Amino acid sequence: MTSPRRHFAGYLLLTFFLVAAFPKANALPAFARKYGLRCSACHESWPMLNYFGQKFKDNGYQLMNDRDAPIWQNPSYWPVTFRITPIWHRISTGRNAVDTYGAGGAISGTTEQRIESSGFDLSGLDFHTGGTLEKNFSFYVLPSSDPTATFHFETVMGRLDNLFGSSWLNVKFGKFELDNLLSEKRILTLTGNGGIYQTYHFMPVGDGNIFGQIGDNQLGVEYMGHSANDRTRISASLLSSSDGNIGLVTGANSYTGFFTGSQAFDAGKLGVERIGFYAMAGEAATYYRTSGGVPIPGAGVGNKGFERVGFVGQFYLGPHFDLQVVTQHGSDNVWFGQGYGSATNPSNGTTCPVSGPCGPNATPGTVLPATARAPSWNGATFEAHYVYSPQLIFIGRFELERMSQQATVSTPGAPVPGNLGNITSYTIGYRYNPFMTNRAGFAWHNEYNWMHQDGTGPVFGVENLNSSELLIGFDFDF
Amino acid sequence: MRKESINVSLLMSAVAVLALSLPARAQLTTLQQQEWLNSPAAVSHVGNITGNAKAGAADYRRYCVGCHGELGDGNGEVAPWLDPKPRDFQLAVFKCRSTPTGTLPTDEDLFDTIARGLDRSVMPPWNTFTKQERADLVAWIKHFSPRWQKEKAGDPIQIPPEPEVTPERIKAGEEVFGKVQCWKCHGVQGMANGPSASTLTDDLGRPILPYNFTEGSRPKCGETDRDIYKIFMTGVDGTPMPSFADNIKPDEAWDLVFYLRTLQPHNSVNAKERQIAKQLGLKPVSPQ
Numbered sequence: 133m134t135s136p137r138r139h140f141a142g143y144l145l146l147t148f149f150l151v152a153a154f155p156k157a158n159a160l161p162a163f164a165r166k167y168g169l170r171c172s173a174c175h176e177s178w179p180m181l182n183y184f185g186q187k188f189k190d191n192g193y194q195l196m197n198d199r200d201a202p203i204w205q206n207p208s209y210w211p212v213t214f215r216i217t218p219i220w221h222r223i224s225t226g227r228n229a230v231d232t233y234g235a236g237g238a239i240s241g242t243t244e245q246r247i248e249s250s251g252f253d254l255s256g257l258d259f260h261t262g263g264t265l266e267k268n269f270s271f272y273v274l275p276s277s278d279p280t281a282t283f284h285f286e287t288v289m290g291r292l293d294n295l296f297g298s299s300w301l302n303v304k305f306g307k308f309e310l311d312n313l314l315s316e317k318r319i320l321t322l323t324g325n326g327g328i329y330q331t332y333h334f335m336p337v338g339d340g341n342i343f344g345q346i347g348d349n350q351l352g353v354e355y356m357g358h359s360a361n362d363r364t365r366i367s368a369s370l371l372s373s374s375d376g377n378i379g380l381v382t383g384a385n386s387y388t389g390f391f392t393g394s395q396a397f398d399a400g401k402l403g404v405e406r407i408g409f410y411a412m413a414g415e416a417a418t419y420y421r422t423s424g425g426v427p428i429p430g431a432g433v434g435n436k437g438f439e440r441v442g443f444v445g446q447f448y449l450g451p452h453f454d455l456q457v458v459t460q461h462g463s464d465n466v467w468f469g470q471g472y473g474s475a476t477n478p479s480n481g482t483t484c485p486v487s488g489p490c491g492p493n494a495t496p497g498t499v500l501p502a503t504a505r506a507p508s509w510n511g512a513t514f515e516a517h518y519v520y521s522p523q524l525i526f527i528g529r530f531e532l533e534r535m536s537q538q539a540t541v542s543t544p545g546a547p548v549p550g551n552l553g554n555i556t557s558y559t560i561g562y563r564y565n566p567f568m569t570n571r572a573g574f575a576w577h578n579e580y581n582w583m584h585q586d587g588t589g590p591v592f593g594v595e596n597l598n599s600s601e602l603l604i605g606f607d608f609d610f
Numbered sequence: 611m612r613k614e615s616i617n618v619s620l621l622m623s624a625v626a627v628l629a630l631s632l633p634a635r636a637q638l639t640t641l642q643q644q645e646w647l648n649s650p651a652a653v654s655h656v657g658n659i660t661g662n663a664k665a666g667a668a669d670y671r672r673y674c675v676g677c678h679g680e681l682g683d684g685n686g687e688v689a690p691w692l693d694p695k696p697r698d699f700q701l702a703v704f705k706c707r708s709t710p711t712g713t714l715p716t717d718e719d720l721f722d723t724i725a726r727g728l729d730r731s732v733m734p735p736w737n738t739f740t741k742q743e744r745a746d747l748v749a750w751i752k753h754f755s756p757r758w759q760k761e762k763a764g765d766p767i768q769i770p771p772e773p774e775v776t777p778e779r780i781k782a783g784e785e786v787f788g789k790v791q792c793w794k795c796h797g798v799q800g801m802a803n804g805p806s807a808s809t810l811t812d813d814l815g816r817p818i819l820p821y822n823f824t825e826g827s828r829p830k831c832g833e834t835d836r837d838i839y840k841i842f843m844t845g846v847d848g849t850p851m852p853s854f855a856d857n858i859k860p861d862e863a864w865d866l867v868f869y870l871r872t873l874q875p876h877n878s879v880n881a882k883e884r885q886i887a888k889q890l891g892l893k894p895v896s897p898q
Contacts, residue, residue, distance in 0.1 A: 168688035168732045170676035183738045184673065195734035197727055198827045361725075361737035398740045401665075451668050522672050569687075 166205050166263070167195055171568045172522035176454075178565065178573040178609075179318040180517075183396075183404055187362040192270040192293030192302065193263055201267040215258040217322060217577070219605030222250035226598040229590040244591045254279050255322065258286070260609070268293045272308070285378070287317075287349055300357035307351045307376055311367040311392045313408060313444045314456050314515065316347040320527050323601040326559035326581030329513050331442075331460050334533045336507040337553035337588060340473035340492075341464045343373045343388065343416040344438045350376050350390075363396040365408070373416040373435075383432035388414025394444065403448030412440040418465075418472035419494040427493060434494055436465035436473070442511075456515045463508035467494060469539030470504050503546075507539040511555075523568055527579075529559040549587050549594070557583040563607070574608040638756050646753050654717040654748040661717070661745025663753050669743055670750050673736065682754030694731050695816065702755035703813065703848040706831035711845035711853035713764025714757060720748045722832070729828045730819075767843055770860045772835055775868050777886050783869025784892060786862050790854055795820040800873035813848045820851075823873035833879070838867050 171178050174185030181189065194200040227244040234240030256279050262272035269292060276286035289306030293299075309317045316329050332347025352371035358364060373386035394408025417432025442460040449455070467473065472494040492498075511533040518526040533555040542548040561579030582600045589595030638646065646652055647663050654661035670678075679686040682699035689696055697704070706723050707715035724744050727735035739747070752758040773779065787793065795810060797803040800823030812818045821829065831841055843863055845853030858866065871880040872887035 167734070168677055168692050170672075170687075172672045173676065184736070187738050195727075195732070197732065197734055198729050199732055360735075398742075400740060400742045403743070404738065404740055451665075521668075 166209070166211070167199065170522075171565075171573060175522075176517065176519060177320060177522065177525035177563055178568070178575065180320050181315065181318055183362070187358075190302070190356065190358050190362055190365065191299070192268060192291050193272075194268070194270070194293065200264055202264055211261055211263045213260040213609045215260065215573075215607070215609035217255035217605055217607045218252070219255065219322070219577075219603055220250070220252050221323070221601055221603040221605075222248070223324070224248040224600045227589045227591070227595055242591050244589055244595065257281065258609075265290075268295075298357075299360055302356045302358075304354045304356070305352075307349050307378075308354065309349050310346050310369065310390050311354065311356060311365075312346060312410070312458075313392075313394060313406065313446060314458050314513070317349070320517075320525065320563060321529065321559050321561055321579050321581070322577060322605070322607065323559070323579055323581040323603045325557060325583040325599065325601065326529070326561075326579060329458070330531045330533055330555050330557050330583075331458055331511040331513040334460070334462065334509065334511055334555065336464070336469065336509060336535060336539055338471050338539060339464055339468055339507060340418070340471040341416060341438050341468035342474045343375050343382075343386075343414060344412060344440050344462065344464070345375060346390070346410070346412055346440055348376050350374075350388075351378065352388075354390075363398075363404075364394075366393045367391070371414070373414050379429070381429040383415075383417030383435060384430060386414070386416045386432065386435050388412060388416075396446075399448070402450060403454070405448060406444075406446040408444045410440075410442055410444065412438075414438055416468075416473055418467045419496070419498075422493070422495070434467075434472075436467045438462075438464045438468060452519050454517050454519075456513075456517075458513045460511040461508070462511070463506055464539075466500060466504050466506045466539070469507040470500055501540070503541040503543060505537065505539065505541060507535070508537045509533060509535045523565040524562065526562045527560065529557070531555065531557040531559075552587040554586040555583065556585075557581065561603075572608070572610040574606065577603070577605050577607045579603045638754070642756070643753055646759060651759070652749055652753055654721070654745050654752065656718050656721045656741070656745045656748070659741055659745045661742070661747070661749040663746070663749035666743070666746030666748070666750030669739070669747055674747070677732070682751065692732055694812075694818065695814075696733075698814075699751050699754035701848075702752075702757040705846045705848060707764070707844050707847065708766040708840055709764025709844060710767060710855065711847055714761055716763045716766060717745070717748050720751060721745060724748070726832060728830050730830065767840065767855070768860075769836055769839055769843075770864075773861075773864055775882050775886065777890055779865045780868050780872060780883060780886050780892070781890065782862065783865035783867070786858055786866045787869055790857055792866075795850065796823065800824050800870070810850045812850070818849055823870060824875060826875045826877070835864075835867050835871075835879070838870060839863050842866065 174181060174188055176182040188195060224246065226246045228247045229242050230245040231239045232241045232243050257277045259275045262270070264270045271290045272287050274285070274287035275283045277283045285307060287308055289304050289308045291302065291304035293302045295301035295303070309315060312332070314329065316332055319327060319329070321327050329347055333345045335341065350369070350371040351374055352369050354367055354369040356365070356367040358366070369390040371388045371390060373388045374382045390410070390412045392408060392410045394406050396404050396406040399405045415435035415437050417434055418436050419432065419434035420427035421431040421433065422428060440460055440462045442458060445457040447455045447457070471492050511531070513529065513531045515527070515529040520526070535551065535553055538548045538550065538552055540546070540548050559579065559581040561577065563575040563577050565573065565575050567574065580600070580602050582598070585597045587594055588597050652663035675686055676688050677686040677692060677696035678684055678699060679689065684696040684698035686696060702714060704715045704719065707713070707719045709715055709719070721744050724739070724747060725735060725737040727733050736744070794804045794806045797807065802820045802822035804820065807820050810818050810820060829838060829841065831837055831846070841851070842854045844855070845851055854863070868883050871883035872892060874880050876884060
């Protein structure tokens with residue numbers, strides 16, 4: 133074979149490989165199957181919504197034409213999607229508390245060591261099902277498992293939309309994601325620290341208030357209103373202060389309010405820009421009544437307050453680049469700062485009614501240390517996307533959480549660094565969808581996260597923690 | 611033998627008639643499309659916004675291609691499952707226009723259609739786009755058909771100011787409804803059950819239903835009185851709904867708008883018409 137022929141055969145083979153390996157997007161997808169739209173119509177990159185997808189969601193999973201009722205679906209169609217992520221990842225965590233051994237193999241002490249581990253792994257499994265029950269009546273149910281297939285209900289809600297024919301009157305009821313413009317449930321990253329927004333979950337060191345995490349799905353009722361084109365959005369939610377845990381296991385009567393508002397602007401060739409705010413204000417129990425010394429689930433009293441407020445922005449700089457920003461100012465009551473709130477009994481972790489750290493119980497007569505004070509902090513998340521095409525997106529995120537007031541006054545005898553617990557996190561990655569249809573999603577995912585926290589070394593207490601994770605895997609749903 | 615020849619002749623004639631009756635599809639070659647896209651003509655003008663065809667390509671591929679297809683021929687990947695079928699941009703025949711029947715729509719007509727969506731189809735209101743994005747999409751859509759290179763958009767029809775609704779006008783509208791035989795398709799009560807309703811097909815021979823005034827869905831080409839006026843003075847091209855511009859006078863057209871409002875269920879804009887109709891004791895028109 134002559135050289136040009138060899139080259140030609142090589143190109144042919146390469147072309148065949150490329151065509152076979154990266155098929156063109158062309159199929160039928162879930163909501164998309166119902167409506168005939170590609171995933172890319174609603175997703176900037178699956179699962180993150182674009183503006184049109186946000187409007188679809190705000191309308192109760194309806195396009196607002198006369199094809200929204202399920203009567204238009206094929207009767208055999210049941211809108212269920214599962215999602216799972218087989219991965220390989222390498223985790224490096226600094227300053228783990230590790231036992232040291234003396235003569236005879238006895239534990240002689242504890243030191244701090246970096247632990248690095250890698251291997252193949254799985255995420256949990258999600259079963260998404262949602263859609264309209266009738267025009268303007270919709271639902272969403274999401275049983276979700278951990279990697280060992282232990283399930284819980286991540287989302288269960290019914291919603292009524294366009295009450296009295298108005299897009300300003302929509303109500304949802306159940307367990308749902310808060311109306312965060314930058315949705316953590318639709319996050320594009322998957323690592324342990326990069327797969328959540330630190331700003332949505334930040335707690336000062338030793339703080340016992342797990343109820344202010346705006347990234348967790350919550351139980352309650354939400355009013356939501358929006359203009360016809362979704363340029364203006366408002367919402368107000370009344371939530372149980374339970375961090376989404378079912379069974380009334382926390383405070384006897386403790387509630388939280390969450391409020392959002394945003395306005396989008398037509399910025400010509402740049403795109404649609406949106407700015408807004410959110411505010412969470414609530415109370416949660418710090419003292420659980422006991423029976424025989426054991427805390428009674430759901431009997432929490434001694435409600436104390438907390439708040440989270442911030443601004444959000446979605447800034448599009450043309451068709452390919454956008455920057456999303458969330459800021460937060462948070463503060464907790466002084467009791468939370470001393471560890472009360474999340475737990476019922478520090479001596480019996482099994483009775484903790486909620487996940488998270490088990491702290492002390494503020495039983496009657498408990499007195500706060502003289503140096504105790506209400507902790508407060510500021511945080512921000514900056515997430516940028518470069519959307520090369522609906523099938524390929526690059527992600528970069530920078531987060532910083534900075535304490536502005538520690539929960540305990542620093543004294544010469546017990547110094548408390550001003551930066552104790554501060555977090556800095558970087559995440560970069562990309563997702564490539566070799567095909568994109570309205571029935572299935574498949575992404576080749578590659579991501580790296582690095583996170584730094586000040587002064588939280590577990591043994592010596594003053595050293596900084598650094599951890600990182602590299603993740604490669606398939607993220608798919610069907 | 612002779613019978614077979616006749617059968618073959620009949621078959622060929624039928625094929626020929628069918629072929630002639632279908633709208634002419636004139637597809638641009640890729641090269642021609644590229645030339646068009648590189649020319650200064652590959653733009654749209656909506657108010658003071660100039661849309662650029664190339665800038666609309668990305669949004670078209672993200673949002674539109676699944677139904678309308680890469681080639682704009684209405685044969686996107688989901689088209690086989692859709693009813694009605696997506697618009698074939700290569701034909702450049704559009705339902706919602708402000709221009710006389712048979713002419714191309716204005717850029718603004720397409721611009722408005724994108725944002726409004728089309729009820730009784732899967733085309734949703736794409737009102738999340740910026741105006742610039744919509745104008746870009748309009749320019750992109752136009753590159754699929756050579757009609758835009760050869761023809762100019764029609765001149766928008768003149769719509770006289772809307773008169774006051776009166777009982778006399780509604781009665782007159784009822785007469786127009788009977789005179790131009792709207793009832794043949796739409797039914798005497800506007801329930802889309804006229805004697806011709808079940809036989810209707812669009813220009814491509816696909817079954818199509820007339821609009822049901824009584825079910826409360828939005829008229830396809832807009833909800834205002836002016837939008838309804840336009841529908842029967844421009845026709846809905848590609849469908850059996852003709853233009854009545856040569857049959858009824860502008861004043862009569864307004865009368866018809868007011869009468870049609872009485873057929874609709876109560877909504878935010880027809881309270882007065884329905885009240886008058888009730889006072890008049892309007893009965894369904896008698897087929898004439």
